[in-house]
Amino acid sequence: MVPQERAWRRLLITFVVLCVWAALPAWGVQITRGPYLQLQTPDSVSVVWFTDSACTGEVEWGLTTSYGNLAQSTQPGTYHEIAVTGLSPDTLYHYRARCDSAPLSGDATFRTAPPSGASAVSFSFVGDSCSAPSNCTATYNAMLSQSLNGFCVTLGDLAGRGEDNITDYWQSHFFTPAAGFIKHVCMHTTIGNHELYDETATYVYPTRYLANWSPPTASSGSEFYYSFDKAHVHFAAVDTFWSSYASGSAQYDWLAGDLAGTTQPWKIVFGHNGPYVSEDGSSNGSTTMRTSLVPLFEQHGVDLYLHCHYHNYQRNVVNGVCYIDQGT
Ligand SMILES: [Fe+2]
Ligand SMILES: [Fe+2]
Numbered sequence: 001m002v003p004q005e006r007a008w009r010r011l012l013i014t015f016v017v018l019c020v021w022a023a024l025p026a027w028g029v030q031i032t033r034g035p036y037l038q039l040q041t042p043d044s045v046s047v048v049w050f051t052d053s054a055c056t057g058e059v060e061w062g063l064t065t066s067y068g069n070l071a072q073s074t075q076p077g078t079y080h081e082i083a084v085t086g087l088s089p090d091t092l093y094h095y096r097a098r099c100d101s102a103p104l105s106g107d108a109t110f111r112t113a114p115p116s117g118a119s120a121v122s123f124s125f126v127g128d129s130c131s132a133p134s135n136c137t138a139t140y141n142a143m144l145s146q147s148l149n150g151f152c153v154t155l156g157d158l159a160g161r162g163e164d165n166i167t168d169y170w171q172s173h174f175f176t177p178a179a180g181f182i183k184h185v186c187m188h189t190t191i192g193n194h195e196l197y198d199e200t201a202t203y204v205y206p207t208r209y210l211a212n213w214s215p216p217t218a219s220s221g222s223e224f225y226y227s228f229d230k231a232h233v234h235f236a237a238v239d240t241f242w243s244s245y246a247s248g249s250a251q252y253d254w255l256a257g258d259l260a261g262t263t264q265p266w267k268i269v270f271g272h273n274g275p276y277v278s279e280d281g282s283s284n285g286s287t288t289m290r291t292s293l294v295p296l297f298e299q300h301g302v303d304l305y306l307h308c309h310y311h312n313y314q315r316n317v318v319n320g321v322c323y324i325d326q327g328t
Contacts, residue, residue, distance in 0.1 A: 030051065030052045034047075055099035056099065126154055151187070157272065160173050170212060227258050233267075236267070245292055259300035273309050274289070275293070275294050308325060
């Protein structure tokens with residue numbers, strides 16, 4: 001082989017090695033959960049993922065798969081929550097997660113929220129979704145095929161026993177089977193009773209729920225109940241299993257002030273338990289809700305309350321407020 005041929009060959013091999021290296025994840029680092037989306041606004045969204053060892057997280061993002069922009073963490077870790085900012089409203093972006101400059105995930109997309117005051121908004125809602133992982137995958141794949149995916153509000157019971165110390169229900173019953181949905185659609189979460197269950201089905205503080213999700217706390221100072229606006233709709237998430245919502249409780253007082261303060265023409269509240277349901281020989285809904293939250297809904301013109309927990313679809317309109325139990 002003449003020297004010139006040898007040089008070309010070396011160059012070609014170097015090029016191929018570099019291409020393969022660029023396509024591989026950071027050496028030894030693997031994603032264990034995610035990526036998924038939080039805190040969607042008209043001009044920002046947060047991308048979240050976990051890795052099995054510490055690295056410095058980065059999000060490549062842009063209008064196409066060429067990306068062109070980078071959002072970076074300031075320090076290494078195994079939990080990565082990176083805000084992507086400076087975005088345009090109601091726009092579809094491509095992104096992928098990286099660690100230490102090496103891609104860790106394939107391409108995915110997110111959509112920013114509509115601009116404040118816009119007259120249309122689309123969203124989905126889901127709860128009681130994951131009693132079996134196969135059902136969960138089917139549920140979320142079906143949701144992804146629909147067009148109502150501006151964002152998603154979750155109504156609780158996403159994981160069979162969220163605080164189980166033996167089996168990681170969050171991984172097996174939610175993050176793995178729902179992975180295809182949550183990397184594209186931002187979720188705004190609230191807790192159900194199953195988020196509180198440990199391995200003996202005893203209610204305990206939902207440490208794992210709080211480790212996984214980042215609700216927008218600016219409105220309330222609490223990760224359990226909070227509110228946000230999308231377009232011309234005011235959404236309030238309520239916690240109906242861990243925090244008290246009885247009249248005079250901190251949550252009750254917050255919701256009263258929150259609903260009184262919004263000027264949005266549409267008001268939607270979502271939570272896990274519901275005040276009006278019919279089940280033969282079983283529960284007929286939360287009587288505490290009927291004496292505490294329901295009067296607030298009626299007083300402040302709430303249009304819709306979304307919940308689940310009873311595992312069958314029901315729809316009631318009571319004193320001008322529509323109540324939907326989304327089924328399972
Ligand atoms: Fe429940
Ligand atoms: Fe449930």
